[in-house]
Amino acid sequence: MSSVSYFKHLINFSSHLGNSLISKKHTVKKFIFLSVFAIHIFCGKSVLANNLEYKIKAVLALKIMSHIQWSDAAFVASNNIFRIGVFGGDEVLAAFKSLEGKELIGRKIVVEQITDLDNLGSFNSIFISTYSNLPQQEVLAALKKSRTLTFGETQGFAQSGGIIGFYKVQDKIRFFINKKTAEDAGLKISAQLFRVGKLVGNK
Amino acid sequence: MITSTVSLLLACAVFVVYDYATLRNSISNKLVVMADTIGTNSIISLEFQDPGSAHETLSALRLEQHILTAAIYSPNNELFIEYKAQGFENIHTPKNPREDGEYTNKTKLTLFHPIISNNKRVGTIYIQYDLKEVRKALLRYVFIVLAILLFSSLLAFCLSSRLQKAISKPILDLAQTAGEVSSNQDYSIRSKQNSHDEIGILVDHFNEMLDRIQSRDMALQTAKNSLEERAKEKFELILNAAGEGVFGVDLEGTTMFANPAAEVMLGYSPGELFNKHQHQLTHHSRADKTPYPEDECPIYSTFNDGKVHHVQDEVFWKKDGSCFPVEYVSNPIMENGKLAGAVVTFKDITNRKQQEKDLIGAKEEAEKANRTKSEFLARMSHELRTPMNAILGFGQLLKLSKRDSLSELQTNSVDRILNAGNHLLELIDDVLDLSRIEAGGMSLSIEAVELEPLIESVLPLIEPLTTEVNVEIENNIDSNPCVLADQTRLKQVLLNLVSNAVKYNRVGGKVTLSCQTISTDRISISVSDTGQGIPAEKQNQLFQPFNRLGAQDTEIEGTGIGLTITKHLVELMDGSITLESTMGKGSCFTIELPMTKSAEFEYPPATSTTSVESIEESECSVLYVEDNLDNLTLVEQILTQQTNIKLISASRAQKGIELALAHRPQLILMDINLPDMSGLEAFKRLQSIEETQDIPVIAVSANAMQKDIDYATALGFRDYIVKPINIPIFLNAIEDALKRKPDGST
Numbered sequence: 004m005s006s007v008s009y010f011k012h013l014i015n016f017s018s019h020l021g022n023s024l025i026s027k028k029h030t031v032k033k034f035i036f037l038s039v040f041a042i043h044i045f046c047g048k049s050v051l052a053n054n055l056e057y058k059i060k061a062v063l064a065l066k067i068m069s070h071i072q073w074s075d076a077a078f079v080a081s082n083n084i085f086r087i088g089v090f091g092g093d094e095v096l097a098a099f100k101s102l103e104g105k106e107l108i109g110r111k112i113v114v115e116q117i118t119d120l121d122n123l124g125s126f127n128s129i130f131i132s133t134y135s136n137l138p139q140q141e142v143l144a145a146l147k148k149s150r151t152l153t154f155g156e157t158q159g160f161a162q163s164g165g166i167i168g169f170y171k172v173q174d175k176i177r178f179f180i181n182k183k184t185a186e187d188a189g190l191k192i193s194a195q196l197f198r199v200g201k202l203v204g205n206k
Numbered sequence: 207m208i209t210s211t212v213s214l215l216l217a218c219a220v221f222v223v224y225d226y227a228t229l230r231n232s233i234s235n236k237l238v239v240m241a242d243t244i245g246t247n248s249i250i251s252l253e254f255q256d257p258g259s260a261h262e263t264l265s266a267l268r269l270e271q272h273i274l275t276a277a278i279y280s281p282n283n284e285l286f287i288e289y290k291a292q293g294f295e296n297i298h299t300p301k302n303p304r305e306d307g308e309y310t311n312k313t314k315l316t317l318f319h320p321i322i323s324n325n326k327r328v329g330t331i332y333i334q335y336d337l338k339e340v341r342k343a344l345l346r347y348v349f350i351v352l353a354i355l356l357f358s359s360l361l362a363f364c365l366s367s368r369l370q371k372a373i374s375k376p377i378l379d380l381a382q383t384a385g386e387v388s389s390n391q392d393y394s395i396r397s398k399q400n401s402h403d404e405i406g407i408l409v410d411h412f413n414e415m416l417d418r419i420q421s422r423d424m425a426l427q428t429a430k431n432s433l434e435e436r437a438k439e440k441f442e443l444i445l446n447a448a449g450e451g452v453f454g455v456d457l458e459g460t461t462m463f464a465n466p467a468a469e470v471m472l473g474y475s476p477g478e479l480f481n482k483h484q485h486q487l488t489h490h491s492r493a494d495k496t497p498y499p500e501d502e503c504p505i506y507s508t509f510n511d512g513k514v515h516h517v518q519d520e521v522f523w524k525k526d527g528s529c530f531p532v533e534y535v536s537n538p539i540m541e542n543g544k545l546a547g548a549v550v551t552f553k554d555i556t557n558r559k560q561q562e563k564d565l566i567g568a569k570e571e572a573e574k575a576n577r578t579k580s581e582f583l584a585r586m587s588h589e590l591r592t593p594m595n596a597i598l599g600f601g602q603l604l605k606l607s608k609r610d611s612l613s614e615l616q617t618n619s620v621d622r623i624l625n626a627g628n629h630l631l632e633l634i635d636d637v638l639d640l641s642r643i644e645a646g647g648m649s650l651s652i653e654a655v656e657l658e659p660l661i662e663s664v665l666p667l668i669e670p671l672t673t674e675v676n677v678e679i680e681n682n683i684d685s686n687p688c689v690l691a692d693q694t695r696l697k698q699v700l701l702n703l704v705s706n707a708v709k710y711n712r713v714g715g716k717v718t719l720s721c722q723t724i725s726t727d728r729i730s731i732s733v734s735d736t737g738q739g740i741p742a743e744k745q746n747q748l749f750q751p752f753n754r755l756g757a758q759d760t761e762i763e764g765t766g767i768g769l770t771i772t773k774h775l776v777e778l779m780d781g782s783i784t785l786e787s788t789m790g791k792g793s794c795f796t797i798e799l800p801m802t803k804s805a806e807f808e809y810p811p812a813t814s815t816t817s818v819e820s821i822e823e824s825e826c827s828v829l830y831v832e833d834n835l836d837n838l839t840l841v842e843q844i845l846t847q848q849t850n851i852k853l854i855s856a857s858r859a860q861k862g863i864e865l866a867l868a869h870r871p872q873l874i875l876m877d878i879n880l881p882d883m884s885g886l887e888a889f890k891r892l893q894s895i896e897e898t899q900d901i902p903v904i905a906v907s908a909n910a911m912q913k914d915i916d917y918a919t920a921l922g923f924r925d926y927i928v929k930p931i932n933i934p935i936f937l938n939a940i941e942d943a944l945k946r947k948p949d950g951s952t
Contacts, residue, residue, distance in 0.1 A: 066253060177256075195250040198259040 057098030059176055060130070060169055064154050065102050065112075067167055067178070067200075068128060070193035073108065077150040077189070080125040085110040088117040090142060091132030099130060124149035131155045131165070140164070150189045161203045166190070168203075179203045211359050218351045226344050233315060233335060234308060240270070241319035241331045248278050248331070249323045257287040264289035272336045274314070278321070279303045279330040286329065303330040313338050376405040380412060393420035449553075454539065455484045456547040457509055459500065471554055473525035484550075493521045493529065508536045508548040522552065531559045576645060583641050584911050588879065590634050591908035595929035596836035598627040602933045603843050631930060635910070636767045640751060643774040650692035650778055654802045657731070658686040660693065661719060664700045668708055677711045679704070682720040687729050690800040691779045699775050700731070702768045703795050707735035715792075729801040734794035740787040748785060749773045826872040826944060827852045831862035831888065832906070833881050837929070841875065841906070844933055851940075857881075859888035866898045873943050875927075878907035878918070889921060902943040906931070 064087075078084070085107045089099050096116045103114045115126075118136055123129065123145050131139050133156055143164040146153060153165045160168035161179035166188065168179040180200040185192050244263055251260035260278055267273045267289055277288035277299045288299045309316040315337055321329040383397040393416050399409045445452055451468030453461055464472075464479040472479070472488055479487070485500050492498050500506050504515035515536045521529040534552035538545055601624045604612065612620065642648045661683055672679055689696070707717040715736040722730050740748065744755050752766040776783045776797050787793035828851050832838045838855055845851045854869055856862035859880045866874060874892070878885035885905060892898040902924040907914070910928045918926050925939040 063254070070250075198247070198250050198262070199254040199256040 054094050054098065056176070057095050057132075058101060060154075060156070061099045061102055063169070063176060063178065064099075064128070064130060064167070065105070065107070067154075067196065068107055068152065070196040071152060071185075072191035072193070073127065074150065074189055077127055078110065081127055083110060085112045086126045086128075087112060087114045088123070088126040088129040089114060089132070090117050090130065090135035090137060092134040095130070095132045095134060120145045124151065126151050128152040128154065131157075131160075133157060152185070152188070152190055162205060164205070167200070177201065181205065210362060211355075214355055214358065218355055222344070222348055222351060225347065229340060229344075230315075233337075233340065234317075237308075237315070237317045237333055237335055238319060240267075240273075241317055241333055244276070244278075244333075245319065245321035245329070245331045248321060249328055252278070252280060252286065252321065252329045253323075260287040261289065267333075268292070272339060273333060274336050275299050275332075275334045277332040279332065281328055283330070297334070300332065303332060306330070310337075313341070373405065376400060376409065380405075380409055384412070387416065393423055451552045451554075452549065453479065453484065454547060454549045455505065457545065459483050459485050459506070461487075462547065468552070471524075471530070471552075472522060488522045488524075489520075490523060491521075491529075493531070505536045505548055505550055508538050509545060512538045512540075512545050514538070518555075531555045533558075579641075579645060583638055583645075584909065584914075587634065587638050587910050588908040591631075591910060591929045592834060592837070594627060594631055594634070595908065595931055596840060598624060598631065598930040599837075599840040599844070599933070601627060602931075603840070606847075606933060627930070633767075636771055638910075639771050640767050640774070643771065643778070648774075648778060650695060652690055652692055652779065654688045655691050655693045655696055656686055656688050657721060657729075658683060660697060661700065664697055664704060667701060668704050671705060671708050672717075675708060675711065676714050677708045678716045679708070680716055680718045682718060683731075685721070687721065687723065688802045689729055689731075690802050691781075692775075695775045695779065696799075699772045699797065700733075702772045703733040703797075706768065707733050707737070707793075707795075710737045711735045711792075712737060723801065724798065727801050728798060730796050730798045732794055732796045734792060736792040739789040739791060740785070740793055741789060742787075745785055745787060749783075825850045825852060827854055827869055828873045828875060828940070829854045829856065829862060829866055829869065829871040830875040830906075831856045831859060831880065831885065832875070832877045833857045833879075834877070837877070837906075840931065844931070844936065845940075848937070859883040859885065863888060863891055863895075863898070866892060866901060867895065870897065871901060873940060874901055874903045875906050875940075876903050876923075878905055878909055878914070886918065886921060889918075889923065893922065904939055904943055906936075 087099060087102065089096050096114070099114045102112050105112050117123070117126070117129065120137065120142065123142070127150075129142070129146065129151055131142055131153065135142065139155060139157060139160070140163070143153065147164075152167065154167045154169065155161070155165040156169045158170070161181040161184075162168075164181075164184060166181050166185045168181075169176055170179065171177070178200045180192060180197065180202055181204065182192060182197075182202055183205060244267070247263045248260045251257065251263065264276050264278065264287060267276050268291060271291075273291060274294045275288065275290050275297050278286045279302070280286045283302045285299065285301055290297060290299070303318050306318050306320055309318075313336065315335040317331075317333045317335070319331045319333070320327050321331055380397050383395060387393060387395050396413045396416060397409045399406050399413070445463070445465035448465055448467055451465065451471045453464035453468045456462055461479045461482050461484045464474075466476065469476055469479060485498075485503055485505070489503060489505070490498060504517050507513075508515055516534075517536075518533045520532055520534070522532045522534075523529045531554070532552045533555050534550055536548050536550050539547045539549055601620055604620045605617070605624065639648070661681060665679060665681065668679065671677075704717060704719070711717060717736075718732075718734045720732045720734075722732070724730055740755065747753050747755060749769050751770040754766040773783050776799070779799060781797055781799040783795060783797045785793060785795055828845065830838065830841050830853060832841070832855065835857075838857070842853055842855070845853050854865055854871060856865050859882050862874070862876070865871075876885040876889060880888065885907070889903050889905075892901065892903065903922075904925040904927060905918045905923045906927045906929065907918075908929040909915075915926045915928070924943045927936050927939055
C-alpha cells in the first residue's frame with residue numbers, strides 16, 4: 004500500500020470518527036486533538052513503512068545490478084562513475100542515497116534525483132517510483148536505445164518497457180525481469196538472477 | 207583343504223570390506239559433489255533471501271532416491287529451506303547446522319557442507335543419505351560370496367579326495383614307513399609298492415635306500431663290536447698291568463670291575479670282588495675301627511657332586527680282616543652325560559707312612575738334640591760366668607781399692623788378671639754367639655736404624671783403645687741414612703770392625719768411617735785403616751773362626767771369631783761384607799745393607815765404664831739373695847765401700863722373702879738360679895705380697911741369654927745385671943733403683 008492510499012484512508016477514518024463525535028455533542032477541542040493524534044499515528048506509520056520498503060528496494064537494486072554485465076561504453080557518458088538516477092520524492096532519494104559511496108564493478112556509485120528528461124542516457128540505472136513527477140511511459144520512452152537499467156514499482160512495469168519491476172508478495176519484495184528489454188539495452192543478465200526473479204515479456 | 211577354505215574366506219572378507227569401503231567413499235564423494243552443486247545454485251537464493259528458488263534447487267534431489275532430507279542454513283545458522291523426500295516427511299531436520307563433515311550411524315550418512323561465495327561462507331548445506339539400500343546390497347554381496355565359497359570348497363573337496371587316492375595316499379604310506387624306520391631304527395621295514403607310476407618309482411628307490419642303509423648299519427655294528435672288543439681287551443690289559451689298584455663301582459656301590467692289583471692288595475681271588483658291595487667289603491671302618499658311614503665316604507660324594515675326590519689318609523680293609531693305609535682318587539664315570547658310577551684308583555702307602563713316621567722321629571730327635579745343645583750352651587754360659595764373676599769382681603775390687611793401695615807389681619798383676627778375665631769373658635760371649643748363629647737360634651729384630659747416632663754411640667766405646675794405641679778415628683759419615691737392621695747387632699758389627707781397625711793399625715795411624723748409597727734401597731758402610739794390610743792369599747781365611755792370620759803371635763788381643771760372627775750377623779741382616787786390602791797401605795772392610803727411609807729411635811748415651819761414683823744417700827738397706835758364697839762375698843765387699851748401704855743377705859729364696867717382709871729393704875738383689883726356688887718365682891711371690899710389692903728388684907744372674915733378660919724385664923725386674931759383675935754398671939744400677947720411687951719416677 005502506497006503512502007497516498009494510506010493518507011486517503013486516514014482522511015476517511017478521521018471524518019467518520021469526527022461525525023460520530025459531533026453527534027454525541029463532544030467539544031470541538033477534543034475532536035481536533037484526536038484528529039491530530041490519528042494523523043500523527045497513521046501518517047507516521049506510513050512514512051516509516053515506505054522508508055523501509057525503499058531501503059529494501061535500494062539494496063535489492065544494488066544486488067541485481069551486481070548480477071548484470073555492462074559494457075564499458077555504458078560508462079563513457081557517465082564519466083566512468085556509476086550513476087543512479089531516482090524519480091521520486093525525498094524519502095525515495097534518501098533510501099537510494101544510502102548506496103552512494105559504495106563501489107560497483109569497480110566504479111563509485113553516485114545517486115541523483117531526476118526531475119526532467121534531459122540527458123537520461125548518462126545514467127547507468129534509473130529507479131522510477133510512484134512519486135515520479137513525470138509519467139512513467141514518457142521516461143521509458145526517453146530511455147529507448149540507451150544502456151540504462153531501469154527499475155520500477157508500478158504494476159506491469161517490466162511488461163510495459165521497463166527491465167526490473169518490483170512487486171510485493173506476502174510482505175516480501177520480489178521482482179520481474181524483462182530479458183528482452185535488457186538485451187535491447189545491451190545488458191547481460193546473469194542466469195542466476197533468473198532463479199530469483201520472474202521472467203516476463205513485453206505486452 | 208581347511209587351509210584353502212580359510213584362505214578363501216579371508217580373501218573374500220577382505221574383498222567385501224574393501225568393496226564396502228569403496229562404495230562408502232564413492233557415496234561420500236557423491237554427496238560432497240552434490241552439496242557443492244546445490245550450494246552453488248543456492249547462493250543467489252541466499253543472497254536474495256528467496257527460499258522459493260532455493261526450494262526449487264533442493265527439490266532436484268528427489269531424483270536421488272537415497273536422499274532422505276536436505277536443508278540450507280543461512281550464514282547466521284538459521285534454517286533457510288528444507289527438503290524431505292516423499293514418504294519421509296516426519297524425519298526431523300536439525301534447527302541449526304552441526305560442524306562441517308560427515309556423520310554416520312547404522313542406517314544414515316549425514317553431511318554438513320559449507321556454501322562458499324567469493325571465498326566467503328554464505329551458508330551451510332545439509333544432506334542425509336539413506337544407507338539401508340547400501341547395506342542390503344552389501345548383504346547380497348556377502349551372500350553371493352559365501353555361496354561361491356561353499357561351491358568352490360565342495361568342488362575342491364571332491365577333487366582332493368580323488369587326488370588323495372591317486373597321489374597323497376601312497377606318499378602318506380611312504381611317510382609312515384619312513385617314520386617307523388626313524389622311530390624304531392629298524393631298517394628292515396619296507397614300503398609297499400602299489401603302482402608303477404612316479405610314486406611307485408619313488409617307493410622303489412626308497413626301499414633301495416633302506417637296503418643300503420641296512421647293510422651299512424650292519425657293517426657299522428660289526429665294526430663297532432670289534433672295536434669295543436679290542437678296547438675292552440686293551441682296557442683289561444692296562445688294568446691288569448697297572449701297579450695301582452683300580453676298581454669301578456656303580457651308583458649302588460656295587461663293584462663292576464677290579465684289576466688284579468686291587469684284588470691282590472685287598473686279598474681276594476680273581477673275580478671275587480665282582481658284584482660285591484665295595485664299601486661294606488673294603489671301606490666299612492676307619493683306621494681306629496670306628497664305623498665309616500657311606501654318606502661320609504668320598505667315593506659316594508663323587509656320585510653326588512660328580513667331582514674328583516683325592517684322599518691321602520684312609521685305610522682299606524683286606525679280606526683277612528687287616529687293613530693298610532691307602533691314597534686313592536675317586537673319578538666320576540659319565541655315561542651319555544649322566545653319572546653312572548665311579549672308578550677308584552688306589553695304592554698301598556704303608557711304606558710311605560713308615561718313612562713319614564721315621565722322618566718325624568728323626569726330626570724330633572734333631573729338635574731334642576738342638577734343645578739339648580741350647581740348654582748346654584745356656585748352662586755352659588752360666589757355669590763359666592759364675593766363677594768369672596768372682597775372678598773379675600774381686601779383680602775390679604782390688605783395682606778400685608782406695609784404702610789399701612797395691613804395689614805396682616800387684617797392680618800389674620791385677621790388670622793382667624782383669625785383662626785375661628775380660629778376654630776370657632769376651633771369648634765366652636763370642637763362642638756362645640757363634641754357636642747360636644750356627645744353630646740357627648740367633649733371632650734378630652730388624653727395624654729402621656739411623657746410622658749417624660749409632661756410630662756416635664759406638665765411637666766412645668773405642669775411645670780408650672784409640673788413646674792407648676794413638677790411632678785417630680775420622681768419621682766421614684755426615685749424612686744420616688737409615689738402614690734396615692737389628693740395632694744391637696749392627697752396633698756389635700761396627701764395634702768389631704772399628705776396634706779391629708784400631709787394634710791392627712800402626713801407631714799414629716788413622717781409621718776412616720764412610721758410607722755410600724749404592725741404589726735406592728742399598729747402602730754401604732766402610733771402615734778403613736792404615737795398617738799393614740792383609741795378604742791376598744790369606745784374605746779367604748779371614749772369616750774362618752779362630753783363625754787370626756798370625757796375630758795370635760802378636761801382643762794384640764783377640765779371640766779370632768769376631769769377624770766370623772760379624773760376617774754371619776751381616777748376612778742375617780740381608781747384607782754382605784767385603785774386604786779390600788793393599789799390603790803396606792791398609793785394609794778396608796765394607797758392609798752392604800738394605801736401606802730405608804726413616805726411623806724413630808733414641809740411642810742411649812754410651813755408658814762410661816771408667817768412672818765410679820759412690821752412692822751418697824742416707825743409709826738404706828739392700829737385701830741380696832744369693833746361694834754362691836763367692837758372689838755374696840764379692841757384692842758384700844763392693845757394697846762395703848758404700849758406707850750408706852746396709853746389706854742383708856739370704857742364701858735361699860724363701861729366706862729372702864721372709865727377710866724382705868721383716869726388714870722391708872729399699873732394694874732387693876736377686877740371683878735367678880737358687881736352690882729352693884728360682885729367683886723369677888721368688889719375684890712373683892714378692893709382687894703378690896702387699897708389703898713387698900713396691901720394693902724394686904734387680905736380677906743379678908749368670909744367665910746371659912737374651913731371652914732370659916727379656917723375660918725377666920717383662921716380668922717387672924727393675925734391672926738385669928749379668929755376671930760377671932761390671933762394678934761401675936752394677937753400682938749405677940743400684941743407685942738408679944734407690945733414687946727412683948716405687949712408681950718408677952726419680
